[in-house]
Every structure is written in C-alpha cells, then in structure tokens.
Amino acid sequence: MAGARTAVIVGSGIVGLTTAWHLQDRGWRVRLLADRPITATTSARAAAVWFPTRVGPRGRVAEWGARTYDVLAAQARDGVPGVLMRETLALYRDPPEHPWWAEAVHGVRPATPDDLPRGYGHGLRFTVPLADMSVHLPWLVDEVQRRGAVTEMRHLTSLADAGPADLVVCCAGLGARTLAGDDSVVPVRGQIVRVANPGLTLSIRDEHHPDGRAYVHPRVDDVILGGTLDEGEWDDIPDPDTAAAIVARCTDLAPAVADAPVLEHVAGLRPGRPTVRLERGADLANGTPLIHHYGHGGSGITLSWGCAEEVAALAEPLA
Numbered sequence: 001m002a003g004a005r006t007a008v009i010v011g012s013g014i015v016g017l018t019t020a021w022h023l024q025d026r027g028w029r030v031r032l033l034a035d036r037p038i039t040a041t042t043s044a045r046a047a048a049v050w051f052p053t054r055v056g057p058r059g060r061v062a063e064w065g066a067r068t069y070d071v072l073a074a075q076a077r078d079g080v081p082g083v084l085m086r087e088t089l090a091l092y093r094d095p096p097e098h099p100w101w102a103e104a105v106h107g108v109r110p111a112t113p114d115d116l117p118r119g120y121g122h123g124l125r126f127t128v129p130l131a132d133m134s135v136h137l138p139w140l141v142d143e144v145q146r147r148g149a150v151t152e153m154r155h156l157t158s159l160a161d162a163g164p165a166d167l168v169v170c171c172a173g174l175g176a177r178t179l180a181g182d183d184s185v186v187p188v189r190g191q192i193v194r195v196a197n198p199g200l201t202l203s204i205r206d207e208h209h210p211d212g213r214a215y216v217h218p219r220v221d222d223v224i225l226g227g228t229l230d231e232g233e234w235d236d237i238p239d240p241d242t243a244a245a246i247v248a249r250c251t252d253l254a255p256a257v258a259d260a261p262v263l264e265h266v267a268g269l270r271p272g273r274p275t276v277r278l279e280r281g282a283d284l285a286n287g288t289p290l291i292h293h294y295g296h297g298g299s300g301i302t303l304s305w306g307c308a309e310e311v312a313a314l315a316e317p318l319a
Contacts, residue, residue: 004029007315008162010179011171012151013043014137015296018304019171020144022312029148033162035155035175038137042173043300045268047192047224048136049086049203049217050128052101053298054188054229056275061299064276066104067306072129082136085127086217088203089115091253092122099124117253120206130203131301132219160284167318168284169291169311173271176294180281185295188272189230193243193250195260197223204253214249222263225250229298231272238265270298278307280314289318 007023009016012034020030038044050069052061075083089111090096102108111123145151159179162168170180177185200218207213217224225246243265251258273295281290293311296303 005166005318006031006164007167007169008033008165009169009171010156010159010162011173011175011294012038012141013041013171013173014140014300014304015043015173015293015307016171017137017140017144018308019169019293019311020149021140021147022308023169023315024144024147024149026312026316028167028315030144030150031165032144032149032151033154033156034151035153037153038141042268042270044133044137045266046133046301047215047217047226048131048133048301049215050105050130050302051205051299052302054270054272055297055299055303058100060276061303062101062104064303064306064310065101065299067309068301068303069104069129071305072131072301076129080136081139082132082134084130084220086130086203087125087127087201088205090124090126091116091120091204091206092124092208093120095122096124102126117255119252128203130217130219159290160286163284163286163288165288167289167291167315169293169315170281171293173294173296174269176271176277176292180292180294182273182277184273186232186272187234187269188297189228189233189235189267189269190226190298191228191238191242191246191265191267192224192226193246193262194264194266195223195225195257195262197221198256198260200254200256206253209249209252211245211249214246214253216250216254216257223257223260225257234269236267236269238267270300271295272297276303276307278310291315
C-alpha cells in the first residue's frame with residue numbers, strides 16, 4: 001500500500017473499529033490509539049442490541065441505523081463471530097405509537113395476546129441484530145489488524161498529539177469531553193446483570209416499566225438483564241441494590257430469569273450528547289485535518305457501521 005495516506009483514530013471501541021474498517025476499504029493506512037485495553041472499553045460492556053437509545057438527531061439516526069442494521073444482518077447470515085439475529089418483543093401497557101425506526105428493521109408487527117406476559121395489554125414484534133461483544137470485538141480487532149491497522153496504547157491530553165498523520169478522527173467517546181473540549185458530552189451510566197441462559201431465545205423489553213427500563217436479551221449461553229440510563233453519573237462500579245432491582249423487573253418480563261445463576265455484574269459509561277457529532281472539525285494546529293465522530297449515547301452498535309461509512313466519505317477528498 002505504498003503511498004497510502006495515514007489516518008489516526010483516537011478510540012478503539014465499536015465506533016473507532018468500524019471507522020478503521022471503512023477507511024481501510026478506501027485505501028487509508030490506519031493507526032488506532034487507545035488509553036485502555038479493548039476489554040475495558042464501554043463497547044466491551046454493552047448489551048449491544050440494535051435499538052436507538054439516548055441518541056439524536058432522529059432523522060440521521062434512522063439513516064445510520066438502517067445501514068448498520070443491514071450490515072449486521074449480513075454478518076449474522078455469514079456467521080461472523082458473535083453476531084446473531086434475535087426476534088424481539090417490545091411490551092407496552094398502553095397502545096404504542098408506530099416506532100419512528102420501524103423502517104430500519106424492515107417493519108414491525110403487533111404481538112398476539114398469547115405473546116404477552118401478565119400485566120401487559122400491548123406489544124410489538126420485530127427482529128434485530130445482537131452482538132456478543134466478548135466474541136465480536138476481538139474478531140473485529142483481529143480483522144482490522146489483519147488488514148494492516150496498527151494499534152497503540154497511549155493516553156492523549158490533546159488531539160494535536162495524535163499524529164503524525166494525514167488525518168485524525170476523534171472517536172474518543174466520553175473522552176471527547178476533554179479532547180474535543182465538548183462540554184455537551186456527558187456520561188450516561190448503564191448497569192446490567194449477566195445470568196446463565198435458562199433456555200430463552202426471545203429478546204423482551206419494556207422501555208416504560210414503572211420501576212425503570214427493563215430488557216432481557218438472550219445470547220447463546222447467557223442472558224443480559226438491564227438496565228439503567230443514569231445521566232451525569234460517573235461511577236462505573238456496579239451497585240448491588242440496582243442489580244437486584246434489575247433482576248426483579250426483568251422477572252416481570254421473563255419469569256424464567258428469576259432463578260438463573262448470576263454470572264457477572266457490569267456497569268459502563270455511555271458517551272451521551274444531544275446529537276451525534278459527525279463532521280469535519282477545524283484543522284489541528286499542525287494543519288492535520290480532523291473529523292469528529294462521537295456522542296452515540298446508548299447506540300454505539302446501532303449506528304456504528306452507518307456512521308463509519310459516512311466518516312470515510314468525509315475523508316475521501318483528503319485521500
């Protein structure tokens with residue numbers, strides 16, 4: 001790849017890795033900078049189910065999400081490690097509005113009365129991708145490295161220190177609050193409980209449970225129970241009382257999880273922002289072009305491939 005231009009991507013979660021992939025597709029040599037191992041990123045702790053959560057703007061999210069849905073669905077068909085499709089039941093106590101994201105998942109349909117747990121009068125059925133990040137992220141790291149990416153563990157105090165490069169892409173998630181000087185980036189704490197799978201295959205969610213958000217996402221050998229959206233909370237240590245409350249309300253959705261052995265308690269900090277920031281920024285002091293790509297909230301896996309494709313298109317005139 002002699003003569004290829006070099007891009008430095010700051011951040012190695014799902015957003016940074018998919019950005020690396022798309023830049024590589026367009027001939028860029030990529031270096032990934034991270035200040036922590038991939039297993040310590042927010043992406044590694046995510047439930048990683050396709051579903052727009054705490055993110056905007058709605059119109060762009062629908063576009064990015066639709067593209068990402070199609071990529072992940074193809075990966076599931078092709079047997080990409082960790083990616084599968086899950087039939088999903090969204091529960092409601094009152095008649096729901098038509099979801100604004102419905103076209104991205106190729107439609108939704110009403111649930112039948114037999115689908116509904118006790119206490120629920122309404123539901124919607126649809127199918128979405130789910131990624132087991134303990135399997136999928138290592139695969140993605142291996143793939144971008146196989147295609148020539150170099151990864152480096154380094155803590156930055158300034159984006160100007162990311163070079164030398166022909167392009168810097170800030171995929172720093174919550175770190176963009178400091179690196180990009182963006183005070184609109186805030187932590188949105190999420191806590192989940194991972195339990196052994198008692199034989200579930202249907203994902204179930206209630207975004208309006210009176211005791212807080214509730215979702216049950218079965219993977220192959222385990223089930224992710226969640227969760228929380230605690231804006232402005234910086235503590236990423238799992239709270240036992242919160243964990244017990246999560247299990248209790250998830251039991252309303254899927255009684256089988258009540259006695260499932262607990263495997264792990266997990267908490268992470270999502271990079272919240274009123275809207276995703278995906279745009280050319282001012283060139284760095286040394287003249288290096290900069291693209292901002294952060295603020296995906298609880299929708300990193302949901303928007304990753306679609307947003308990364310747009311970043312690569314923004315970078316094209318620089319190649």
